[in-house]
Every structure is written in structure tokens, then in C-alpha cells.
Amino acid sequence: MLLLFYLHQANCNNLDLEFVFSVLWKLPKKDLIIIQHDYETIIDKIKQGKAHELSEGDTMYLGACRKGQKGESLMKQPNNPDVDAPRRAFSLKMAYMRTILDFIIKSGKNAVSNVPEAKSELVSTQALKKHSFDEILLSRFNPYLQMPFEKIAKRKKVDISNNPKNKFAMVANAIAASAKCANVNRSEEFLKAGLTMKTIRVQASGIIKEAMSFENIDYLEVAECEDWTESRLYELYSSRFMFVVFKEKNAGKEDYVLDDVFFWTMPQKDLEWAEIYWNHIKANVLQGHISEEYWWKGADKKKFHVRPKALKAKDLAPTPDGKGAKKFCYWFNNDYVREIIDNRQKEKKNA
Numbered sequence: 001m002l003l004l005f006y007l008h009q010a011n012c013n014n015l016d017l018e019f020v021f022s023v024l025w026k027l028p029k030k031d032l033i034i035i036q037h038d039y040e041t042i043i044d045k046i047k048q049g050k051a052h053e054l055s056e057g058d059t060m061y062l063g064a065c066r067k068g069q070k071g072e073s074l075m076k077q078p079n080n081p082d083v084d085a086p087r088r089a090f091s092l093k094m095a096y097m098r099t100i101l102d103f104i105i106k107s108g109k110n111a112v113s114n115v116p117e118a119k120s121e122l123v124s125t126q127a128l129k130k131h132s133f134d135e136i137l138l139s140r141f142n143p144y145l146q147m148p149f150e151k152i153a154k155r156k157k158v159d160i161s162n163n164p165k166n167k168f169a170m171v172a173n174a175i176a177a178s179a180k181c182a183n184v185n186r187s188e189e190f191l192k193a194g195l196t197m198k199t200i201r202v203q204a205s206g207i208i209k210e211a212m213s214f215e216n217i218d219y220l221e222v223a224e225c226e227d228w229t230e231s232r233l234y235e236l237y238s239s240r241f242m243f244v245v246f247k248e249k250n251a252g253k254e255d256y257v258l259d260d261v262f263f264w265t266m267p268q269k270d271l272e273w274a275e276i277y278w279n280h281i282k283a284n285v286l287q288g289h290i291s292e293e294y295w296w297k298g299a300d301k302k303k304f305h306v307r308p309k310a311l312k313a314k315d316l317a318p319t320p321d322g323k324g325a326k327k328f329c330y331w332f333n334n335d336y337v338r339e340i341i342d343n344r345q346k347e348k349k350n351a
Contacts, residue, residue: 074087141261202245311341
């Protein structure tokens with residue numbers, strides 16, 4: 001494929017846009033195997049009459065992106081004549097294209113037919129010929145299900161003697177990585193897929209104390225983005241997640257066991273709510289209202305909220321007005337995380 005990367009500029013004539021990188025690219029064999037799995041996933045859903053439920057979060061590298069404006073271009077679908085589906089097209093996902101761009105910039109090459117094998121890969125090409133990526137990852141967790149957290153740490157040789165804050169993430173990473181890489185979220189496959197592993201702690205009562213944090217808000221990106229579906233937040237929230245759930249067996253005992261591991265994609269109805277969330281953030285950024293009094297809060301019970309996540313309170317992030325502002329972060333409410341877990345339990349019972 002001849003790939004041409006151009007520098008996007010708002011309110012600029014397309015003929016005046018500048019190409020900054022061009023490359024002849026050949027998809028690696030391993031990536032093609034994953035793309036084939038993605039293709040089969042998309043086609044199977046269409047055959048089941050679920051084309052209207054397609055999401056880019058269903059797959060790894062190959063997406064089924066929407067075509068046309070929201071609510072327009074609905075099409076008839078096979079095996080479900082009563083429900084029309086949005087027009088879609090096959091696409092290589094944003095996260096995947098970003099890894100190609102990073103490789104081009106770092107290597108300086110303008111013709112790539114053989115990409116060197118990544119040192120941070122989680123699964124091998126041979127393994128993918130026999131099983132899907134999801135099957136391989138989940139199989140690594142299966143032997144540890146319902147096993148006490150401390151016992152898993154000991155078996156995987158994870159030092160938690162100093163009781164680090166991220167001890168659950170450390171253990172989950174040790175299982176998922178299987179000594180293949182140091183951080184699964186920085187592995188080749190996770191980066192190309194935009195996949196994120198998150199750990200969740202559920203108390204014996206079913207309560208989830210902690211909300212789920214994401215990256216800091218890039219105020220300049222929010223202000224400059226012209227469309228929700230092209231925003232960084234849309235990419236984050238429409239991507240796939242691998243949730244690793246640790247559950248307390250006895251109230252107050254901190255005796256957590258590995259309870260469940262599953263892949264999850266945000267439902268369309270929640271993505272629509274996330275769009276309202278993003279528009280609210282954008283309106284405040286454009287007005288220079290970047291402080292706690294303007295953001296959604298966890299107590300508002302709106303699934304998502306905004307709050308600080310800076311190492312130093314004095315650290316400022318660039319803003320459209322050039323003044324800079326305190327760093328704030330995207331969050332899932334803890335009650336929304338509980339909703340995800342509850343829905344997962346219902347699915348398991350009905351399976």
C-alpha cells in the first residue's frame with residue numbers, strides 16, 4: 001500500500017494541505033492473521049443479523065467504521081429485515097495507523113516490506129494460527145481464577161512486600177504478559193489495537209470504591225477537534241478493554257481472589273452519553289472554564305466525570321488562550337464500573 005500522511009489544518013482548502021510522510025507499506029504476516037480474525041468477527045455478526053450492533057471495539061486492528069453523517073445512510077441488513085443498520089466500511093484503526101506512523105518516523109524508511117519482529121509482542125505468529133488473540137490471553141488467566149491474590153503474586157514472582165498502590169495491576173500484568181514484556185499496555189498488540197487492560201477491585205458487598213481513571217485531557221486537542229468521532233476521547237472510549245476483576249471474599253478482610261477476566265466494549269447508548277460529556281468539556285475549554293466548578297462530578301451520577309490526576313498541583317497544561325490550566329483527567333464513575341460488572345454477571349448467568 002502507498003500510504004500518504006498529511007498535516008491536518010482546520011478551515012484549510014484540501015488542495016493546500018501538506019503531505020509530511022509517504023511510505024510503501026506491506027502488512028506483516030502476523031498482523032494479517034489478526035486482521036483475518038477481525039474480518040471473521042465482523043462477518044459473523046452481520047450473518048447473525050446484528051449489523052446494527054457493530055462497533056469498532058469488537059475487533060483488534062480491522063474496524064468497521066461508520067460512513068456518512070450520524071443517523072444517515074441506514075441500510076437493509078441480512079437476516080434482520082426489521083432493523084436497518086448504519087453504513088459501514090472496513091478500515092485500519094486509528095491506533096494501528098499511529099503505530100505505522102511511529103515506525104516510519106523512528107526508522108526513517110520510505111519503503112517497508114519486512115517489519116522487524118517486535119521485542120514487546122505478547123503472542124507469536126504460530127500461536128495465532130491456532131487460536132485467536134482473545135483466546136490466548138484468557139487462557140493465561142484461567143489457571144488462576146478464584147485463586148487468592150497473594151498466592152498468584154508468589155507464583156508469578158511479583159514482589160508486593162511493600163504493598164504498592166498498583167499491586168493488583170502488577171499481578172494482572174504478570175499473568176497477561178507471561179514474561180513476554182514488561183507492560184502489556186505497551187505491548188505491540190495492545191498498542192496496535194488501542195486495547196487497554198484495567199484492574200477492578202470489588203468488595204464483598206459488591207461495592208466498587210474506586211473510580212477508573214484515563215489519560216489527562218489535552219485541551220488543545222479538544223478545542224481543535226471538529227467532530228466527536230475524530231476526538232481522542234472517542235478513540236479511548238470506543239476501543240476495547242480487558243478487565244481483570246479481583247473480588248473480596250469476606251468483608252473487611254482484604255482477601256481478594258481473581259474473580260473474572262473479560263473483554264469489553266462500551267455500548268452505543270453509553271457512547272452517545274459520552275458524546276454529551278465530551279461536548280460539555282469542549283464548551284468549557286473554549287470558554288476558558290477549566291476548573292472543578294464547571295466539570296461533571298462523580299456525585300452527578302452521569303457515568304463519567306472529570307477530576308485532577310497530576311503528580312504536582314502546580315503543573316499546567318497548554319490551553320487555547322495560552323494561559324495554561326490545571327491538569328484534569330477523564331474518569332469512569334465507580335457506579336458505572338459497577339454497572340459494567342453487574343451486566344457481565346448477568347451475561348454469564350444467561351450464557
